Amino acid sequence: VMTANAAWVLGLDSITGTLEPGKMADVVLWSADPFSVYAKALQSITTAGWSTTATIRRTSRGPTSSWGKSPLPGVIDDRVPAGSDHRDHGRHGVPRVGSEDRARHGPDP
């Protein structure tokens, strides 16, 4: 759902979404089962980051947070334009948007 299916929905399944020879080298090295709350993305290699705005990024990010970028390296999120000013918590792949961010810091005074 977060890799192959999402790539297929975006019509990108011929170039990304699975680890196969010939596809883009979009790879994440996880410290543990990526669905575990304890897992961290240790290293990500991204040859080309595609998004709904079709901007292309060439990045290689380390284990630090992905604030301001797509929420999780190697995972396709078709809601977040790359390089947008979207403020994301990077809560292990669950983007936080709009009112949630506001609520997080308490109601407006």
Add this chain to the structure above:
Amino acid sequence: VTGRIVAVGANVTVPADAAKIDATGKWVTPGLIDGAGQMGLTEIGLVPAGNEGALRGSDIAASFNVAEGINPASNLIPVTRVEGVTYDPDVTWRRVDRRSGGVVDLDGATIEQMLIKSPVGIVVDMSEGSKGAGGTSRAGVAGRLRRVFNDALEYSRRKADYSRAQMQQLAAPAAELEALLPVLRGQLPLIVYANRVSDIRTALRIAREYKLKLILSGAAEAWEIAADIAAAGVPVLVEPMDNIPSYDALGIRYENAALLAKAGVKVSLMETETHYSRRIRQQAGNAVSFGMTWDQALRAVTLTPAETFGVAGQYGSLEAGKVANVVVWSSDPFELSTGVEHVFIRGKEIPLRSRQTELLERYRSLPPKY
């Protein structure tokens, strides 16, 4: 007393008529405690009808107790408790001075049945968000707070003069000053919401000056002065997954809870979005992935918040005599894939039903069954 834990252990005598639950291979914890949340005080954020946690119109509102605004029929309560969170402090946020309503068990038909303790503290916002109350300066907020405290102390000494109108004009109505006196006598904690190091230091300074019992909340940059906070013996409520920098907290980071715990600070975790109170266990899991030990994280969502809010004699651990808030989990409670199998609040098993399960049942097959 019913609803209490009678005995805990591997070799306890089980009465013949006791209901038995096979929890082989399962994990059993005390009901989790969210260090924030406004359970029963909010329903839908944008609909004023369901929001009772804030008082508009007055920025000194120490006499405001949110307890009577709690709606025991709130849809959020079952949604939260079926995920293992059995207890919330109903704390109200923002402005200079707000009274926190108390702490509640997430079961009960009336406010009295839910309420554990009220009040648990008076809340003061000393973050960026309350600057308006100090003439748009942090120094103004601190100065105003001291004026209010000083006037409360003077009012308490000169009530006769006050009733004869022989006092200068007070910084706040007498009822608000009166409500602050338990804080100034060190009987009731002052809960300060502050994030920037300088604001946290101001809170520590004011607490020293007036000999207050202080609780820090938010405390995003607290890790920078963890040793000082530990030395002051001040408990801290933090939100582990908060890492968005702002001018209120440029130093915000995921490791805050871990670094505070390592320095010996009494750390409790919180989920400030009440609708996601049930995710406190994921906050705890993430705190572990950023350096807290598992044991520290469990304590930070059970016994430490109970101590911080002054109810550890009854809550926060599985011990004989304590209130039987118990959860049986399918596995590690902090893991995303773990489910809740049984929830007991005050010894009563809670049906694992909520608005969400009702919607699931209605729309499981289409057309829906009305």
